[in-house]
Amino acid sequence: MAQLQTIPTRPARVAALNRRYRHRAAIQVLREALSDPELGRVAMVSSFGADSVALLHMISLIDRTTPVLFIDTQMLFPETLTYQAEVAAKLGLTDVRTIRATPAAIAAADPDGDLNQTNPDACCDLRKTVPLNRALSSFDSWITGRKRFQGATRSEMEFFEEDPAGDRIKINPLAHWTARDVADYIANNRLPRHPLVSKGYPSIGCMPCTSPVKEGEDPRAGRWRGQDKTECGIHFVNGKMQRIPPAAPAPFVPADGQPVIVRDSGFGPEDWTGPILDLASDADLDDPDLRVGDATMIRIAFPSFTDGRGFTLARRLRVAGYKGRLRATGYVIADQLPMARRSGFDEVEIDADLARRQPWPHWRDAADAAPSYLKKLGRRAS
Amino acid sequence: MYHHSEFDRAFVIDRAERFRDQVNRRISGALTEEEFRPLRLMNGVYLQLHAYMLRIAIPYGTISPDQMRRLAHIADRWDKGYGHFTTRQNIQFNWPKLVDIPDMLDSLAEVGMHAIQTSGNTIRNVTADHFSGAAADEIADPRPYAELIRQWSTDHPEFQFLPRKFKIAVSGSPNDRAVVKSHDIGLRMVRRDDQIGFEVSVGGGLGRTPLVGKVVNEFVPTTDLLPYLEAILSAYNTVGRRDNKYKARLKIAVQELGIDHIRELVEARFAETRPMFDGSDQAVLAEIAKQFAQPELVEGRSTAAYDAARDADPVFRSWADTNLHDHKNPDYAIVTVSTKKHGATPGDATSDQMRLLADIAEEYGQGDLRISHEQNVVMPHIHRADLPAIHAKLREAGLGTANIGLVSDIIACPGLDYCALATARSIPIAQQIATRFDELKLEHEIGELKIKISGCINACGHHHVGHIGILGLDRAGVENYQVTLGGDGTETMSVGERAGPGFSKDEIIPAIERLVQGYLAIREDEDETFLQAYRRLGPAPFKAALYPAEEKAA
Ligand code: SF4
Ligand code: SF4
Numbered sequence: 001m002a003q004l005q006t007i008p009t010r011p012a013r014v015a016a017l018n019r020r021y022r023h024r025a026a027i028q029v030l031r032e033a034l035s036d037p038e039l040g041r042v043a044m045v046s047s048f049g050a051d052s053v054a055l056l057h058m059i060s061l062i063d064r065t066t067p068v069l070f071i072d073t074q075m076l077f078p079e080t081l082t083y084q085a086e087v088a089a090k091l092g093l094t095d096v097r098t099i100r101a102t103p104a105a106i107a108a109a110d111p112d113g114d115l116n117q118t119n120p121d122a123c124c125d126l127r128k129t130v131p132l133n134r135a136l137s138s139f140d141s142w143i144t145g146r147k148r149f150q151g152a153t154r155s156e157m158e159f160f161e162e163d164p165a166g167d168r169i170k171i172n173p174l175a176h177w178t179a180r181d182v183a184d185y186i187a188n189n190r191l192p193r194h195p196l197v198s199k200g201y202p203s204i205g206c207m208p209c210t211s212p213v214k215e216g217e218d219p220r221a222g223r224w225r226g227q228d229k230t231e232c233g234i235h236f237v238n239g240k241m242q243r244i245p246p247a248a249p250a251p252f253v254p255a256d257g258q259p260v261i262v263r264d265s266g267f268g269p270e271d272w273t274g275p276i277l278d279l280a281s282d283a284d285l286d287d288p289d290l291r292v293g294d295a296t297m298i299r300i301a302f303p304s305f306t307d308g309r310g311f312t313l314a315r316r317l318r319v320a321g322y323k324g325r326l327r328a329t330g331y332v333i334a335d336q337l338p339m340a341r342r343s344g345f346d347e348v349e350i351d352a353d354l355a356r357r358q359p360w361p362h363w364r365d366a367a368d369a370a371p372s373y374l375k376k377l378g379r380r381a382s
Numbered sequence: 383m384y385h386h387s388e389f390d391r392a393f394v395i396d397r398a399e400r401f402r403d404q405v406n407r408r409i410s411g412a413l414t415e416e417e418f419r420p421l422r423l424m425n426g427v428y429l430q431l432h433a434y435m436l437r438i439a440i441p442y443g444t445i446s447p448d449q450m451r452r453l454a455h456i457a458d459r460w461d462k463g464y465g466h467f468t469t470r471q472n473i474q475f476n477w478p479k480l481v482d483i484p485d486m487l488d489s490l491a492e493v494g495m496h497a498i499q500t501s502g503n504t505i506r507n508v509t510a511d512h513f514s515g516a517a518a519d520e521i522a523d524p525r526p527y528a529e530l531i532r533q534w535s536t537d538h539p540e541f542q543f544l545p546r547k548f549k550i551a552v553s554g555s556p557n558d559r560a561v562v563k564s565h566d567i568g569l570r571m572v573r574r575d576d577q578i579g580f581e582v583s584v585g586g587g588l589g590r591t592p593l594v595g596k597v598v599n600e601f602v603p604t605t606d607l608l609p610y611l612e613a614i615l616s617a618y619n620t621v622g623r624r625d626n627k628y629k630a631r632l633k634i635a636v637q638e639l640g641i642d643h644i645r646e647l648v649e650a651r652f653a654e655t656r657p658m659f660d661g662s663d664q665a666v667l668a669e670i671a672k673q674f675a676q677p678e679l680v681e682g683r684s685t686a687a688y689d690a691a692r693d694a695d696p697v698f699r700s701w702a703d704t705n706l707h708d709h710k711n712p713d714y715a716i717v718t719v720s721t722k723k724h725g726a727t728p729g730d731a732t733s734d735q736m737r738l739l740a741d742i743a744e745e746y747g748q749g750d751l752r753i754s755h756e757q758n759v760v761m762p763h764i765h766r767a768d769l770p771a772i773h774a775k776l777r778e779a780g781l782g783t784a785n786i787g788l789v790s791d792i793i794a795c796p797g798l799d800y801c802a803l804a805t806a807r808s809i810p811i812a813q814q815i816a817t818r819f820d821e822l823k824l825e826h827e828i829g830e831l832k833i834k835i836s837g838c839i840n841a842c843g844h845h846h847v848g849h850i851g852i853l854g855l856d857r858a859g860v861e862n863y864q865v866t867l868g869g870d871g872t873e874t875m876s877v878g879e880r881a882g883p884g885f886s887k888d889e890i891i892p893a894i895e896r897l898v899q900g901y902l903a904i905r906e907d908e909d910e911t912f913l914q915a916y917r918r919l920g921p922a923p924f925k926a927a928l929y930p931a932e933e934k935a936a
Contacts, residue, residue, distance in 0.1 A: 305417065305420075305543070306420060306503070306543055307543065307624060308503075308540070308541070308542060308543025308544060308619060309619055309620065309624075311539060311540040311541075311542075311543070311619070312540050312616050312619040312620060315540055315616075316616070316654065319654050319655075319657075319658065320654075333413070333417050334412075335400075335404065335421055336542075336543075338539065339539040339540070339542055339543075340539075341539075342539035343539045343540050357411075357412055358407075358412050358413075362407065362412060365403060366400070370393065370396045370397070370400075370537065371389055371392050371393045371396065372537070373393070373533040373534060373536050373537065373538075374534065374538065374539075376389065376533070376662070376666065377530075377533060377534055377608065377659070377662060377663040377666055378659055378660040378661060378662025378663055378666075379534075379608070379612075379658050379659050379660075379663070380658045380659075380660065
């Protein structure tokens with residue numbers, strides 16, 4: 001007990017991972033990454049753009065419940081939204097999470113939807129980087145579809161990289177693929193293509209920032225055409241020109257008897273239709289009958305906000321490798337949202353009364369990341 | 383000493399802002415009183431008998447002159463011109479208004495201070511030996527470890543709603559001046575081969591069920607400290623009882639489940655927590671340790687002024703005999719300034735006294751000030767040649783009392799004068815005992831004797847570990863004081879035994895006087911302390927002195 005162990009630093013871990021996986025094919029990298037304890041909880045981030053379907057298809061073969069984060073900048077082509085739904089259904093992906101900037105953030109920074117004209121970097125920040133980082137905060141690693149051929153900025157890219165934006169690891173299973181590999185894979189597996197590809201868009205982002213490219217041009221030449229910009233705050237891109245901002249979605253109103261789900265993006269209605277494993281606050285995780293491994297959603301009860309056992313349960317589940325959705329339910333107050341998130345919960349379920357007494361802004365302000373000592377001390381959240 | 387970093391500053395400012403927001407939400411009704419309660423407690427705000435009380439952390443008892451001056455400012459601006467040092471190296475202000483507290487927290491944040499986790503069911507302010515970094519007998523300065531633990535425990539998301547409060551103490555020396563075995567986790571630094579580590583005990587505590595901590599692991603290397611602590615907390619958060627607040631401390635779990643069961647549980651959890659730490663904490667620790675580097679001491683300066691003052695001035699000599707401890711460097715001394723002038727409230731300091739202490743520490747003492755768990759103020763690095771000048775300044779300010787470790791150096795909790803839970807007064811009893819022995823002029827003859835007084839069974843005055851403990855109870859509306867004998871709060875920790883029936887508030891002072899006179903009559907020689915005599919002879923002769931009438935009747 002209490003043996004001295006050497007725990008490698010993150011850069012060393014990344015280097016070791018790259019060595020270990022050097023000669024693997026994309027699907028092998030992906031398969032092992034999804035079960036490698038070193039990589040912790042893994043999400044896939046996808047734009048549902050021109051090439052995305054290849055990687056999504058591989059994911060669906062390995063584990064259809066893998067969380068897939070789809071960033072809706074609210075500036076996307078309508079075709080992308082339709083295509084997203086079509087691909088998710090066809091591949092049977094069960095946990096596609098749509099990530100958006102909060103209505104408040106948009107109202108504050110880009111009320112007229114024209115920030116992309118004046119300051120595209122700020123626009124990408126607002127609509128992609130910030131929401132994505134928030135969504136990724138409950139994961140240890142994320143899978144991207146980036147490829148070396150996509151540009152000079154990516155020519156050195158490895159399977160595993162440190163994510164400079166947070167202490168996570170980026171996994172790039174397609175790092176060594178060429179455009180040809182992607183096209184072949186899609187054709188061989190008869191996967192649906194994005195409808196805009198046939199209209200001359202080999203790379204598809206937001207409407208204001210994407211235009212078709214001509215024969216022989218770099219496929220990404222259509223992105224931020226005429227600007228210095230080649231990469232957005234995150235790596236892949238959506239883009240478009242839209243003079244009239246899309247109508248804001250109708251605000252969610254808590255209704256009596258209906259649960260309110262609190263996430264980083266705001267209050268929302270119940271959206272889970274699958275089976276739920278309910279755990280009491282005194283659940284014994286060491287009980288072999290508990291079969292947490294089979295669950296896709298675990299919900300932990302908070303009989304009182306003063307009963308902090310659920311935080312330890314959540315953290316233990318995450319450390320044990322549980323990667324599904326994790327929800328705190330019952331009497332949790334706004335000030336506990338950051339504790340819940342940092343202990344491994346994805347979301348909180350409360351009743352309408354509490355949601356009215358402590359409306360979303362209280363939760364949002366409480367969740368605003370405080371500096372974290374644990375992060376500084378190199379303690380993983382799970 | 384540790385200089386709070388930009389990170390620390392950002393953290394406390396953020397926290398003060400959050401608390402301001404919480405107060406506003408309480409006022410608007412978005413937070414119920416019940417919901418607000420743990421939030422204000424984890425920010426150090428108590429509701430006391432007469433008013434709110436703000437308890438500010440002095441982590442591991444170390445405070446800079448600027449911080450001390452800021453406390454003086456706070457006392458003047460928002461309180462009644464004084465503060466009260468507690469037995470857990472905190473300072474309390476007893477009269478703030480709730481609406482002022484956010485401003486007080488902002489003011490503290492400017493000098494890197496805070497009241498975070500000084501109350502509530504959280505990991506409390508970590509305490510450490512008040513002679514750290516100066517004592518001749520220490521293996522290593524425990525404060526870097528205490529600071530590491532402070533950072534780890536601050537705002538730890540998993541442990542803000544524990545079954546009950548949780549206290550950790552660290553000692554860097556085999557002579558335990560931090561009473562580590564009376565804490566939920568006690569860390570005693572030990573050396574094994576070339577490695578430094580900690581003997582970890584769990585389940586100590588005073589309160590209504592005083593228990594001595596049991597060793598759960600004889601040697602945890604410093605590299606494993608945080609994962610190991612995390613394993614203990616994780617286990618406690620699972621098995622700590624939540625059905626009865628009087629049985630919720632870790633000590634009860636250890637008592638009910640047995641130390642072996644707890645050890646197994648902790649080891650299983652340690653297997654989970656160890657891989658969660660990637661080793662960066664060791665780099666942070668190394669950075670912290672640099673800041674606790676030994677101060678530069680003057681070599682070769684004569685100490686003749688000290689020797690001359692000793693010979694010439696009996697008042698100075700008596701102060702030097704009781705209030706100085708050996709420093710690693712023989713030209714230096716560790717000065718303990720008594721906040722326990724005979725008849726004063728133990729632990730209280732006025733704003734002027736705080737400013738004076740800050741000035742002295744800056745001019746003579748490397749800017750290093752400590753608060754001891756015995757509620758005194760320590761200046762750990764004073765050149766002996768400066769002692770006469772310092773003593774003169776202290777005397778003028780009412781801080782020159784020569785009673786450290788003596789009968790009037792009493793620990794007393796706030797008791798019925800301030801505390802909502804109290805069943806009896808404790809401060810007036812302390813004042814009367816001190817005054818009485820001052821009149822008798824026996825204090826120095828008696829020698830080391832620790833009297834500790836609590837105003838109710840929660841035992842904040844640590845009466846269980848007093849050589850003489852006094853517990854104030856309420857018997858049918860009348861204050862009644864029970865005496866315990868033979869307690870010890872050092873590495874030979876023991877819990878005092880009840881002597882017999884209690885005494886009324888008029889009887890207690892004569893009873894203590896009889897007890898002490900009885901000890902003087904039976905001790906072997908003047909080197910045998912009260913505790914040694916008690917251990918040699920057992921309780922009988924002491925009880926006889928306390929209850930002479932019964933003796934006759936028998
Ligand atoms: S791609 Fe254009 S519209 Fe889309 S987020 Fe970036 S700047 Fe805004
Ligand atoms: S011992 Fe009792 S009276 Fe004294 S401070 Fe503690 S709770 Fe209050």
